[in-house]
Amino acid sequence: MTEELVSITLGTVEIALTPPLDQPWRDLAATPTHHQTAAHPNSNWVFRGGLPGQHLQASTLTEQLRASFSSRAARLGTLQELTKLAPVAIIAEALGYSPATIDRHALASSANYMEYMSTLN
Numbered sequence: 001m002t003e004e005l006v007s008i009t010l011g012t013v014e015i016a017l018t019p020p021l022d023q024p025w026r027d028l029a030a031t032p033t034h035h036q037t038a039a040h041p042n043s044n045w046v047f048r049g050g051l052p053g054q055h056l057q058a059s060t061l062t063e064q065l066r067a068s069f070s071s072r073a074a075r076l077g078t079l080q081e082l083t084k085l086a087p088v089a090i091i092a093e094a095l096g097y098s099p100a101t102i103d104r105h106a107l108a109s110s111a112n113y114m115e116y117m118s119t120l121n
Contacts, residue, residue, distance in 0.1 A: 011058070080109035 006022035007014050017025060065071070082091050083106035092099040 076105070079105040083109050 006017045006025050008017065008025065009015070079091075079095075079097075079102065082095075083102060088099050088102045088106055091097070092102040095102075
């Protein structure tokens with residue numbers, strides 16, 4: 001993080017955060033609430049690990065996030081919402097799912113894309 005740019009690295013992918021997404025990260029870095037680590041208190045790591053100079057392990061973060069929300073439920077809900085916006089075949093091809101799988105999500109979401117398309121003609 002610099003004064004101009006906030007970025008986070010997930011695995012090997014660095015992601016630049018633009019306003020307003022950068023402000024919560026700036027606030028968290030300015031006033032960290034997790035002081036029970038061996039990491040130096042002036043560290044620029046937002047998710048400090050238990051050892052100096054080491055970040056929080058992915059498995060630890062996964063366990064902490066699992067307590068807050070279900071990634072499976074979020075993924076399935078997203079698929080159902082997508083089926084309301086585009087045809088099953090396009091979604092399946094774009095995301096690498098089988099059309100039958102996306103069709104099941106379309107039925108579960110009560111999406112009726114064909115009815116929508118008929119209103120456009």
